Amino acid sequence: MHGFLFVTVSMYAKLDLxxxxxxxxxxxxAEELASLGGEEIRQTVAGCSFKGTLQTAYRCCLWSRLANRILLPLxxxxxxxxxxxxxxxKAIPWEDHFEPNATMAVAFSGTSGAIKNTHFGALVVKDGVCDRLRxxxxxxxxxSKKTPDVRIHVRLNRNRADISLDxxxxxxxxxxxxxxxxxxxxKENLAxxxxxxxxxxxxxKTGMPLVDPLCGSGTLLLEGAMMAAxxxxxxxxxxxxxxxxxxHIPKLWLDLLEEARERRKAGLAKLSNSFIGYEGDVRVVRQAHENLRRAGLEKIIHIETRELANVEPIKSKQGLVISNPPYGERLGEESSLVWLYQHLGETLRTCFHQWQGAVITSNQGLARRMGLRARKNYSFYNGALETKLFLFDIQPEWYFGAHKKAQEAEGQQEQQDSPDSSSEKSTAEVAGQVSLGKGAEMFANRLRKNLKQLQKWARKEKIExxxxxxxxxxxxxxxxxxxxxxxxxxxxxxxxxxxEQKAxxxxxxxxxxxxxxxxxxPDQVFLKQRSRQSGKSQYRRLASEKQHFEVLEGGCKFLVNLADYLDTGLFLDHRPMRLxxxxxxxxxxxxxLFCYTGAATVHxxxxxxxxxxxxxxxxxxLEWARQNLSLNGFSDRHQLVNADCMKWLKESRETFDLIFIDPPTFSNSKKMRDVxxxxxxxxxxxxxxxxRLAKDGxxxxxxxxxxxxxxxxxTEKFTVEEISGQTxxxxFKRNQKIHRCWKLTHRV
Structure with a gap:
C-alpha cells in the first residue's frame, strides 16, 4: 500500500508510475521513458510500469510522444x-489527494464473476470514493464525464483491481x-x-524532407515536424x-514548461527540413491548415490540394515518404482500393526513387499491390485493428519482378536485333494466312479503310x-x-x-x-446483340465473368468490362463531353447525376x-466508379452517393458550379417507386x-x-443551347444521332 503519502514526501522521492x-x-x-528519466522500466501489454520522481512524471506528461496516459498507482x-x-x-484516503468540491470521473476496465460490466464497476468505485469524502x-x-478535475482509473484482472490517479x-x-x-x-501517438x-x-537531423502523399488532416507531418524541431x-x-x-507542485511544472518553450524556439530557428503533404479533398485540406495554424507550424509545413495521381518528384535525393492509406475496413470494399495501392506504388517508384518509404495498412494483400518488397515490417494496433507498418528501400532491386522484367527486356532487345524479325508484319501473317470469303473480304476492306482514317487520329489524341x-x-x-x-x-x-440464316x-x-x-x-473478340434503345426497353446483366481491364482516355485510366454487361463501363460517344x-x-x-461508372467524375x-x-x-x-477513382489515384476523397437522383435532388441543399446529367432513357428498377x-x-x-446550380454555373x-x-x-426559364454537334x-460522325446534348445556364 502506497500512494496516499505522496502529498507529504519530497519531490525527489521515487514514485511508482x-x-x-x-x-x-x-x-x-520503454526506450522513450528511459530517455525521460524513468527507471526500473518493465513492459506489459499496452504499457510500461516504471519508477521516477515527480519531475519525471511531469516530464513524461509533457514530452512523451507515445504514451496515452501517465498513471499514479494508489x-x-x-x-x-x-x-x-x-x-x-473507500479505505483509500481520497481526502489527501483532492478537495471534495473537485469534479471526478471513473474509467473502469475488466470484468469478474461479481462485476459483469464496466459501467457497474465504475459505479461501485464512484460510490466508494464519494462516500469516503462525504x-x-x-x-x-x-x-463530470467530459472535463473532470480528477480522473480515477481502475483495471480489474483476476479479481484484483488496480486503482490509480490519472x-x-x-x-x-x-x-x-x-x-x-x-x-x-x-491518433497522434501512433503516428x-x-x-x-x-x-x-x-x-x-540531416535535414531530409518528409512527404505524405495521402496526408489527410496532416497528423504524420505535424508529428514529424514536432520531432525535428x-x-x-x-x-x-x-x-x-x-x-x-x-x-501538485506548480513551480516544478512551470519550470519544465519554460524549458520546453525555449527548446521549441531554438528548434524552430535551426530547422532546415521540408514537410510536404498532398490531399485530394479540399475540405480535409482546410481542416489540415487549421491544425497547422493551431500548432503554430503553418509556415513550416506545406499542405496542398492535390490527388495522388498528380504528385510530382521532390527535388531531393533522399528523404522519407510515409502514408496511411485506406485499409478497406473503413470503406467496406477492399476491391475499390486495389488500384489506389497500385498507384501509390507507382508514385513511390517514380517520384521518390532512392528515398525511404513507410506505409501502414491492415491489409497485406493490398500492400503487395504496391509492387515493392518491404525490408522490414512492424505490427501495431490502430484502435482494435491490427495493422502493419511496411518499410521500403525505394530502389529497383526491391521492386517485385525486377529480375524477371530485366530478363524480358533483354529478350525483347535480342528479338528486335534479330535479322529474321520485322516490326511491320502483314495482316495476313498476323491472321495466320486465313483465306476470306467474298462477303468477309468486302467487310474487311471497309474496316481497313475506316481504320486507315481513324488510327492516326486516335494515336495523336492518345485514345485507346x-x-x-x-x-x-x-x-x-x-x-x-x-x-x-x-x-x-x-x-x-x-x-x-x-x-435469320442470312443474318x-x-x-x-x-x-x-x-x-x-x-x-x-479470337478470345479477345467479344460479341453482343444490341437493339436500338427506344420506348421501354432496358438493358440487363449478361454474364458474371468480372473481366475488367484498364484503358486510357485523356490521360485518365478506366476499367472496362466487355463480357458482363451490354454496356462496357465507358460510353465512347461521350468522350468529347468528358474531355x-x-x-x-x-x-x-x-x-x-446518373453517374454510371464515374468516368466523367474521374475527368x-x-x-x-x-x-x-x-x-x-x-x-x-458506384463500386465501379470508386475503382475508377482509385485507379487514377483519387482514392475515397470524392463523394459517391447511392440514391435515386430525382429524390436526392429534391432533398439536397448543396450548390455546384458544374453539373453533368446523362440519364437512362427508361428504368424500372426495383429500388425506385415509380418508373x-x-x-x-x-x-x-x-x-x-x-x-442546385450556382448563379454562374x-x-x-x-x-x-x-x-x-x-x-x-x-427555354423560357433558362438559357438553353443545344451543343450536340460539338460533342x-x-x-461517331456517321451516327450524328448517337446522343443529343444541351448546355443550360441561369439567365443573367
Missing amino acids: FASCPKGVEGLL RQVDAQEREMLYDGV DKSGFRPNI LSGESLHRRGYRIDTGKAPL AALLIRAGWPQMC DIAPGLLRLNYGFHKWSG CYRAYDADMPEYAVAIDLYRDKVLVQEYKAPASID QERLHDVLQAIPSVLPVK RIQKEAAGKRFLN AAAGGASQTTSVDLSRTY FDIQAVHGELLERAMS VLYFSNNFRKFKLDGQL IDRD
Whole structure:
C-alpha cells in the first residue's frame, strides 16, 4: 500500500508510475521513458510500469510522444465481490489527494464473476470514493464525464483491481492542435510511433524532407515536424490531471514548461527540413491548415490540394515518404482500393526513387499491390485493428519482378536485333494466312479503310478506345469498338424482313474478317446483340465473368468490362463531353447525376475539381466508379452517393458550379417507386438540378433517346443551347444521332 503519502514526501522521492500506450508500441515507449528519466522500466501489454520522481512524471506528461496516459498507482484491492471492491476503494484516503468540491470521473476496465460490466464497476468505485469524502468532509464530489478535475482509473484482472490517479487528464495523444480530422484519423501517438520505427528521428537531423502523399488532416507531418524541431507534444495542452491533485507542485511544472518553450524556439530557428503533404479533398485540406495554424507550424509545413495521381518528384535525393492509406475496413470494399495501392506504388517508384518509404495498412494483400518488397515490417494496433507498418528501400532491386522484367527486356532487345524479325508484319501473317470469303473480304476492306482514317487520329489524341465501324453497310448491321487490344462486336437486331440464316452468315463474315485486319486473338473478340434503345426497353446483366481491364482516355485510366454487361463501363460517344468537363472543372464543385461508372467524375477530378459528388441508384456502378477513382489515384476523397437522383435532388441543399446529367432513357428498377421515363420527367429533373446550380454555373444534359423532345418551358426559364454537334467525335460522325446534348445556364 502506497500512494496516499505522496502529498507529504519530497519531490525527489521515487514514485511508482505506469504509462499506457497503443498495443505494439510498448518497446518504443520503454526506450522513450528511459530517455525521460524513468527507471526500473518493465513492459506489459499496452504499457510500461516504471519508477521516477515527480519531475519525471511531469516530464513524461509533457514530452512523451507515445504514451496515452501517465498513471499514479494508489492501491491494489480485492474485487472478488462487489462489497470487497467498495470497501477497498473507500479505505483509500481520497481526502489527501483532492478537495471534495473537485469534479471526478471513473474509467473502469475488466470484468469478474461479481462485476459483469464496466459501467457497474465504475459505479461501485464512484460510490466508494464519494462516500469516503462525504464521511470525512460532509461533501460529495460531483461527477463530470467530459472535463473532470480528477480522473480515477481502475483495471480489474483476476479479481484484483488496480486503482490509480490519472496525472494526464485527457489522453496524451490529444496534443491540442487537432479538432477536425479526416475520414479515418490516425491518433497522434501512433503516428509518432510509425515515424520513430521508420527512422525519422535520425533522418531529420540531416535535414531530409518528409512527404505524405495521402496526408489527410496532416497528423504524420505535424508529428514529424514536432520531432525535428524539438517541440514537446504536450506544450499546447492547457489542462492536465495533476492540476487539481493535492500533491501538485506548480513551480516544478512551470519550470519544465519554460524549458520546453525555449527548446521549441531554438528548434524552430535551426530547422532546415521540408514537410510536404498532398490531399485530394479540399475540405480535409482546410481542416489540415487549421491544425497547422493551431500548432503554430503553418509556415513550416506545406499542405496542398492535390490527388495522388498528380504528385510530382521532390527535388531531393533522399528523404522519407510515409502514408496511411485506406485499409478497406473503413470503406467496406477492399476491391475499390486495389488500384489506389497500385498507384501509390507507382508514385513511390517514380517520384521518390532512392528515398525511404513507410506505409501502414491492415491489409497485406493490398500492400503487395504496391509492387515493392518491404525490408522490414512492424505490427501495431490502430484502435482494435491490427495493422502493419511496411518499410521500403525505394530502389529497383526491391521492386517485385525486377529480375524477371530485366530478363524480358533483354529478350525483347535480342528479338528486335534479330535479322529474321520485322516490326511491320502483314495482316495476313498476323491472321495466320486465313483465306476470306467474298462477303468477309468486302467487310474487311471497309474496316481497313475506316481504320486507315481513324488510327492516326486516335494515336495523336492518345485514345485507346474508339468506334471503328457502325453499320456503315446496311447488310452488315454491327458496331465494332476497339478497346486497346480487344474488340467488341455489337450486333444490331436484324429486322423481321431479313432472313435469320442470312443474318447469321453475315455475322460470321464479320467475325472472320476482324482478325485479318486487326492483330487480335479470337478470345479477345467479344460479341453482343444490341437493339436500338427506344420506348421501354432496358438493358440487363449478361454474364458474371468480372473481366475488367484498364484503358486510357485523356490521360485518365478506366476499367472496362466487355463480357458482363451490354454496356462496357465507358460510353465512347461521350468522350468529347468528358474531355470538355476536364477542361472546365478546375476549382469547381462538380455534380455527376446518373453517374454510371464515374468516368466523367474521374475527368473532373483530373481537371482539378475542388470537390465532386456522384449519384447513382446502382451499388454495382458506384463500386465501379470508386475503382475508377482509385485507379487514377483519387482514392475515397470524392463523394459517391447511392440514391435515386430525382429524390436526392429534391432533398439536397448543396450548390455546384458544374453539373453533368446523362440519364437512362427508361428504368424500372426495383429500388425506385415509380418508373423512370426521361421524356416524361426531364423537365422536373432539370428544374431541380438547376436549383442546385450556382448563379454562374453550367449544366450539361445529354441522353440517347432518338425521339426525345426538349420541354419548351425550359427555354423560357433558362438559357438553353443545344451543343450536340460539338460533342460528336470523329469516330461517331456517321451516327450524328448517337446522343443529343444541351448546355443550360441561369439567365443573367
